[in-house]
Amino acid sequence: MDYNQIYAENHNYFGNPFPEILEFFESRVSSGSVLDIGCGQGRNAIPIAEMGFEVLAIDLSTEATDQLSKLACIDNLMVECIDIADFEDWKAFDLILLDGFFHFYDHDIKKETYQFQFILNSVRDDALLVICFANHEYAKSRFEGMTESLRKVHEDVIHYQYIDPITELTFETHYLLVVLQK
Numbered sequence: 001m002d003y004n005q006i007y008a009e010n011h012n013y014f015g016n017p018f019p020e021i022l023e024f025f026e027s028r029v030s031s032g033s034v035l036d037i038g039c040g041q042g043r044n045a046i047p048i049a050e051m052g053f054e055v056l057a058i059d060l061s062t063e064a065t066d067q068l069s070k071l072a073c074i075d076n077l078m079v080e081c082i083d084i085a086d087f088e089d090w091k092a093f094d095l096i097l098l099d100g101f102f103h104f105y106d107h108d109i110k111k112e113t114y115q116f117q118f119i120l121n122s123v124r125d126d127a128l129l130v131i132c133f134a135n136h137e138y139a140k141s142r143f144e145g146m147t148e149s150l151r152k153v154h155e156d157v158i159h160y161q162y163i164d165p166i167t168e169l170t171f172e173t174h175y176l177l178v179v180l181q182k
Ligand SMILES: C[S@@+](CC[C@H](N)C(=O)[O-])C[C@H]1O[C@@H](n2cnc3c(N)ncnc32)[C@H](O)[C@@H]1O
Pocket: 003, 014, 037, 038, 039, 040, 041, 042, 043, 044, 058, 059, 060, 061, 064, 082, 083, 084, 085, 098, 099, 100, 101
């Protein structure tokens, strides 16, 4: 997927944030520093920063981070264009948000398994990982196999209807929101 092109053509490509994610931050966590990995156009980073969390939103798309930097004039929201492979400041964060970052499709499973293990090894020991991904049964089962050593803090299934702004096709799907503590 060419996210630079997608984001350039539509300034709100993924639409509104899932209320279930924001509710988790609002009601289950009192404060902390948040690393939003693959933040896209900031649909989560902005409201979470507005709640008072210190947020660093990172993405490798220059278009996404340029748009978000211009849009978000909030003191506690920082934006950085970087590939997670090059990110180093992992231990500074209490919460790691991954919304739509992992899919676990066949063609991505090797890369994403490596990335998940890399993130897990990098974050600090008590960090919370807030992960939202399409709830294909095979993806869920593959993912669960990788997280047996972690404590599950929260789980929610999100029913989601999405109208692709480019094709105008409607998709109905279920997302899985899972919060794990290292
Ligand atoms: C499906 S989008 C989700 C965007 C956002 N989290 C949201 O929910 O609106 C995935 C994002 O991850 C970013 N991404 C993919 N691989 C990345 C990497 N290795 N490092 C940083 N960002 C990455 C993409 O550029 C894209 O913006």
